[in-house]
Amino acid sequence: MNIVQELNEKQFDLHYINKYASLMAQGNGYLGLRASHEEHYAEQTRGMYIAGIYNKFTPNEATELVNLPDVIGMKIEINGEIFSLLTGTILSYDRSLNMLTGELTREVVWQSRSGERFRLTFQRFVSKDDLHLLASKVEVVSLDRNASIKIITGIDAQGSNFGKQHLHEENVRVLDKRIMQGIYKTSESNHTIAVATSCILGKESDISFGAKNRQLLGTITQELVVEQPFTLEKISSVYTSNDMLREDPASAAVNTVQKYLTEGYDNLRDSNTIKWQDFWKQKRVVVTTNEKMDQLAIDFSLYHIEVMTPAHDERFSVAAKGLTGEGYKGHVFWDTEIFIAPFHLFTDPEKAKKLLRYRYLHINEAKEKAATNGYEGTLFPWESAFTGKEETPEYAAINIITGQRQKVASALAEHHIVADIAYAVVQYYQNTLDEGFMAKEGLELLKETARFWISRATEDNGQLSIKDVIGPDEYTEHIDNNAYTNYMAYYNVQHALQYMEKFNDVDTDLIQKATDFLNRLYLPKPNDENIIPQDDTFLSKPEIDLTTYKQNQGSQGILLDYSRQEVNEMQILKQADVVMLLYLFPELFPEEVVKKNLQYYEEHTIHDSSLSKAIHAIVAARCGDQENSYRFFQEACLIDLGPNPKSSDEGLHAASLGANWLATIFGFANISMDINRLKISPKLPSEWEKLSFPFQWQGSVLSFTITHRSITVTKQSGPPLTIEINGEEFNLTDQLKTSL
């Protein structure tokens, strides 16, 4: 059986310490924990985050996901020598994230400077069974002779967001002489965070407690008898005032630790494993191929999407780096609706609904933002966090040469997010037929977003334009009639009208304005060379050779050679808007137009955005360009998993993880759908023998198995279904298999 892959690190390398801390991060949507080592390294950025816990360090700074007190770190001294992989000799090192079980394990055989050998095994997990539980275990064996060990660990609140301390220590306690408890409060957002932890010692060891300088620590001393393992387990729990419990977070955390203490690490880990096994059973995409990286990358993507999605609570959404790091300050972008939500929509639609509910919850803040900016309807924030207000930093990082901070234009002009949310609403309804949601939240979202676009457009000689926007391609700012934005706005208003009709909403004023908008909105058409202009001026701008920049994709190296303004005035793309448009609307243009535009825009795209490659893979696959499609896919898989030691220091690229799944399902399997028809027309890479995946559509729970010779579709539940395979209609009752 093709089992869920492990992510391995076979040697300790300080240069990669923070990349692997992101790659091997664990979590359960509520809590995210970076895979920092137990022992401390100056170069290491530790991190634990809870969905929704944000804070502003100063009133003028953007709110950010708060780095929480650490319960994983420990100082280990063996025979008086501080354990560090920098000292002594590493005789063996193996760290693996078992994505099947969610457990992170590290086994080290270490020879101290004085020559004795020790085997240290570290395990940990963040529970999928109880969102407030995390547990860790360390086992130490002295291999040569008796020795002594001292371990200092507890709750350490000295950490911060790169020096910005968001937490005030309110109280630290030791309860029943065994449970350490720390209570903290965010300085501005006033969230309480309660952390509790307790040590389970394999033998009767001494433990003494002390608190100082924001650390509450237990010190354990123990004699190590040669070859007899010494184990220390830590059962930890975190609650916050966001949790809406009857009991206070502090008691809840202590009670949780208390409850699980008797179970111990192994039992708790096993309960967690069962939950992860369920996940994989329901969600896994399986590829049969000799390219080992592909399956790993897909498992990795699904594992992390699951880890980072706060499915437990509609008040939170998925951040651009999930809960794996502090990049983008933990803010929520369009990435969620367009790149991440589809995985949930087509495997567990309730989760996708919760992500839309997150937007709906903040419809008033979006209305306020629209009004403040002189528009009607809802202008959703470009960056969103807990409050639903615009959280995009007002100013970019300071230009250290000029001393000036440039205003960040995204919040002012990257308005396509409004239509992206509307698109996700329609997509949700079309694939769930959830009338309850659509009649209320869905319709309101569609109408209010439509109102925004109607007010956003301006008239030129009777034709409506949408001016001064930024499309997904952030290297081209303040342009008029961005193809992506205009088509998305059209779709938005069109579907608002359509669902108003469906649900008998007779807002005649809106109907009239929307109809007029649709009649008059300018939609860029392919030119004589079949190129859809990205915006009014793009195609007239000069071109330069991008070869060297494309070789360093993701580095934004172009900005070292040219100012943002200069880049803006050339045909240089961070990611291709038009390709994005072609991806979202596969049938909008004939295949020759799609091909032509893919080729044209790819030539001008550096792919500095992590959202770029996988989308190109999809569009290329649909055009039958398997070679480029597969190359794009494989390159997209390297955004986090590739060799660049620093690419993921501040967290994983959440959207690219979602995009890898999109590429597999909507590119290689090439699924598409009308309102009442599921279609599949596989474009399997020649490197892949077989692709299997689950897929939910309009209440049917399906699974597909695709080879180069056949497609098998199995329906586990749901109503009878017509499915179109390579243009041919089939009725699906339980299972059908068709040769290609």
Added chain:
Amino acid sequence: MNIVQELNEKQFDLHYINKYASLMAQGNGYLGLRASHEEHYAEQTRGMYIAGIYNKFTPNEATELVNLPDVIGMKIEINGEIFSLLTGTILSYDRSLNMLTGELTREVVWQSRSGERFRLTFQRFVSKDDLHLLASKVEVVSLDRNASIKIITGIDAQGSNFGKQHLHEENVRVLDKRIMQGIYKTSESNHTIAVATSCILGKESDISFGAKNRQLLGTITQELVVEQPFTLEKISSVYTSNDMLREDPASAAVNTVQKYLTEGYDNLRDSNTIKWQDFWKQKRVVVTTNEKMDQLAIDFSLYHIEVMTPAHDERFSVAAKGLTGEGYKGHVFWDTEIFIAPFHLFTDPEKAKKLLRYRYLHINEAKEKAATNGYEGTLFPWESAFTGKEETPEYAAINIITGQRQKVASALAEHHIVADIAYAVVQYYQNTLDEGFMAKEGLELLKETARFWISRATEDNGQLSIKDVIGPDEYTEHIDNNAYTNYMAYYNVQHALQYMEKFNDVDTDLIQKATDFLNRLYLPKPNDENIIPQDDTFLSKPEIDLTTYKQNQGSQGILLDYSRQEVNEMQILKQADVVMLLYLFPELFPEEVVKKNLQYYEEHTIHDSSLSKAIHAIVAARCGDQENSYRFFQEACLIDLGPNPKSSDEGLHAASLGANWLATIFGFANISMDINRLKISPKLPSEWEKLSFPFQWQGSVLSFTITHRSITVTKQSGPPLTIEINGEEFNLTDQLKTSL
């Protein structure tokens, strides 16, 4: 010649990393810099502090000395390997603080993991010539073959006070493509701190700049040709809004760096050396002995007293840890007046005056504190910082078992500080005859402190008691008629009256009240066993065997076995109040009483306070108990310099440094004085052949040389002088030598 000692560290040991960072700290009274290594270690606490720059992290917390952005740290990569003394092999290691020049030097020959050898030499100083200047230099030589080096360094504001971030980053810049500038503001006290730094590169190296996450860093890459040294110098400057300049701190810092850039490290270091040589020429105490530690300890004490005294500005005083760490939050205690000021008073009285001016500046805050507590006059704060208000934390650290925080009693009851300040005022006047100061600030301080004591006393059957105080011995709280406090209060009121008379101050009400106070105040007298009771109840309390606690002096281990309340109810002393009293008033009691009390109280004293041992040394010396005296002195010298790896992590024990000088001058040389008579009656330890030291008294600049056979006194300047040597009077014109 007996030259000023070097403090050496001959091997790198992670356990000692923070102790040596304190021991080898540098500074100039304005700025203090811990001797943290350039490269980063997780266990290392970096620190740079400026006198007077305090901040409260939260409104409820005590203000603390702010850990400032770091300009010393650097990340060094050689052939892609991160330089750390934990990795590879240390072929040689030598670090020394040259106290003669103020320069810290570290030379390491390091073999990387891949086997190449490199010699790295690090130098740095904090300028005594320009208080705002600090400079550092690193030289790297590849010993085996050509190599490449990358150094990343600049201004790093990620550091904090153990997780508490006091600084907001206001701006970071690179000026003229070479000077990095960072501007920060304390969050509550609103001080601006401007830091500027620039790199001087030995060869034409590439330097590129970047700013992110509170770090403004330059990256230097360079090929290392075998055996050809590569050097990098950093010229750095710090100013604050406290500096009261015409220009803003940011410009001042940049201009300072600009000004010194062309000079380079070596020239600037030489200017600094000259200032330190001047210091030693004027202030040094020289001991001829085979006990090498003694001279080192005395040089160490004087070096650090000089480094920690903010002699440039009377708005600041000396903190309990100087500027070497964050212990006691950088607050100013009675330590300054009683333990540190005398060194200045008798070698450079202007500095002692500034320390008294610091108190005088805050006389209104002291009046407010008195009034708030229901007293008259001035109640100076037990802990003082920038504002002059009481800064003692209201609550002690939380009791992690009970969850309760105990109120800190010191601010409420450790009132002897009021008289300690008055004592220092009188001592200052008696030894300088500074009529200008005494007529105004001095007299006002004496009167207001006297008023405090008069209001503080309560009547019992016609006798006045001072109740519910804490004396210097903090293991005995809330006691009545503490001998130290009562005698000091008496001295205080007595001298207020005396100087009122001298300066014709006819405040009849105060005169009457003061006279009454002196007539009626209870002063504990020696009992039948000649023991002066420390307070009303002390001698009736039970005694326990303190042997084991005395063996772990300084650890406060007694508090692990007994509660504070239990300790309070036994005859257990942290330091001996009565011995302290005997030290300050050598002629108050006959020698047999002194001897008896020294012996009695020493038996009951754990010496958990760093203020204890050296004072015992003095009193024992005066009693002729040379053996114990010298033993106490040597043990006192080990408070920071001893083998305990953690004793000085949070900074040096400033008072104990001052006390070492006191022990030498007032113990071994046994100088004392009446109002118009200088007396000396040496008690040189048998281990010392010779002791030489400078001494200023009533305008005369003297130097003494004492052996077991003779005393030589030289007067460099000042009026004719009568000096009493071993009870015999001598007239001193230029020099006199007398046999013993």
